[in-house]
Amino acid sequence: MLQDKIKQYTEEIEQFSPASAADVENFRLKFLVSKGIIKSLFEEFKTVPNEEKKGMGKALNEFKQLAESKFENAQLEFTQASDAPKRQEGDLTLPGEGFQLGSRHPLSLVRKEIVEIFKKLGFIVSEGPEIEDDWHNFSALNFPPEHPARDMQDTFFIKKQDGNDIALRTHTSSVQVRMMEAGRPPFRAIMPGRVYRNEAISARAHCFFHQVEGLYVDENVSFADLKQTLFHFVQELYGEGTRVRFRPSYFPFTEPSAEMDISCTICKGNGCNLCKGSGWVEILGCGMVDPNVLENCNIDSKKYSGFAFGMGIERITNLKYEIKDLRLFSENDSRFLSQFETEMI
Numbered sequence: 001m002l003q004d005k006i007k008q009y010t011e012e013i014e015q016f017s018p019a020s021a022a023d024v025e026n027f028r029l030k031f032l033v034s035k036g037i038i039k040s041l042f043e044e045f046k047t048v049p050n051e052e053k054k055g056m057g058k059a060l061n062e063f064k065q066l067a068e069s070k071f072e073n074a075q076l077e078f079t080q081a082s083d084a085p086k087r088q089e090g091d092l093t094l095p096g097e098g099f100q101l102g103s104r105h106p107l108s109l110v111r112k113e114i115v116e117i118f119k120k121l122g123f124i125v126s127e128g129p130e131i132e133d134d135w136h137n138f139s140a141l142n143f144p145p146e147h148p149a150r151d152m153q154d155t156f157f158i159k160k161q162d163g164n165d166i167a168l169r170t171h172t173s174s175v176q177v178r179m180m181e182a183g184r185p186p187f188r189a190i191m192p193g194r195v196y197r198n199e200a201i202s203a204r205a206h207c208f209f210h211q212v213e214g215l216y217v218d219e220n221v222s223f224a225d226l227k228q229t230l231f232h233f234v235q236e237l238y239g240e241g242t243r244v245r246f247r248p249s250y251f252p253f254t255e256p257s258a259e260m261d262i263s264c265t266i267c268k269g270n271g272c273n274l275c276k277g278s279g280w281v282e283i284l285g286c287g288m289v290d291p292n293v294l295e296n297c298n299i300d301s302k303k304y305s306g307f308a309f310g311m312g313i314e315r316i317t318n319l320k321y322e323i324k325d326l327r328l329f330s331e332n333d334s335r336f337l338s339q340f341e342t343e344m345i
């Protein structure tokens with residue numbers, strides 16, 4: 001009976017759940033082609049008695065629509081998904097996808113390089129907190145209260161309290177104080193770290209940057225030791241033949257104090273934009289540790305002397321890679337950072 005066949009095939013179609021494009025094609029061949037089941041049912045319909053034709057015709061048309069819509073939906077599913085699932089299934093003949101490797105940040109690269117040079121000279125690495133009290137950031141370093149030198153560094157204060165402000169450290173010199181307080185000479189250490197200044201952000205200034213400071217305290221340490229150490233450092237970092245010169249300067253925590261220039265890395269001293277035609281660029285400040293600082297840290301300044309120096313890692317990096325905008329270091333732009341991939345160590 002036609003009615004039974006329609007019922008039976010309707011159940012089959014409703015349960016039809018294709019797993020591949022081949023299943024969909026088999027469905028089409030079975031039901032929809034000119035020698036398929038639907039066509040044969042319509043042939044059979046011709047033999048149905050006239051009084052049953054109306055009801056049976058409706059049932060047959062609904063069955064046909066069901067089969068067609070099932071086929072269209074199944075076909076859509078497998079043509080839309082035909083590209084992506086194949087890849088997911090794992091076509092072993094496809095070329096592999098490369099791993100996206102990150103790269104070291106240029107500041108980390110240069111910091112590492114600086115640390116390595118001083119390590120060879122016997123300097124250890126010392127670190128300290130970024131939130132400091134007034135004593136370690138200022139007073140112990142010979143910045144008396146109300147001393148105008150405090151204005152040299154715009155400070156981010158966390159808590160203002162009489163005589164003992166809490167602030168973000170403005171330099172890593174605070175680590176030198178902590179180190180000297182905690183031990184006995186000799187000290188030979190470098191202090192790399194992040195420091196903070198309350199400055200407007202521009203291409204040439206930022207509210208945070210990185211320093212490496214160095215400290216050497218022992219008996220009979222002289223300015224000659226300071227000069228030779230820094231000269232050696234520059235030869236290692238910028239290459240043999242790089243010249244240095246020292247200019248008198250002022251820092252509260254060193255006496256005498258100096259700023260050190262190196263012969264311009266770009267023009268080799270002939271004059272260019274970077275060195276503003278002078279042939280020299282400043283890279284760090286240094287000096288003999290002020291006896292007051294030693295005494296503040298309970299070190300006998302009659303017996304011991306020392307030198308200290310400090311440099312901005314950003315400045316050293318700018319000179320090395322000719323980077324002109326400080327903001328690039330903290331914007332996390334992969335177009336900038338990926339340029340240092342080859343420097344991966």
Ligand SMILES: [Zn+2]
Nearest residue numbers: 264267272275
């Ligand atoms: Zn130059």
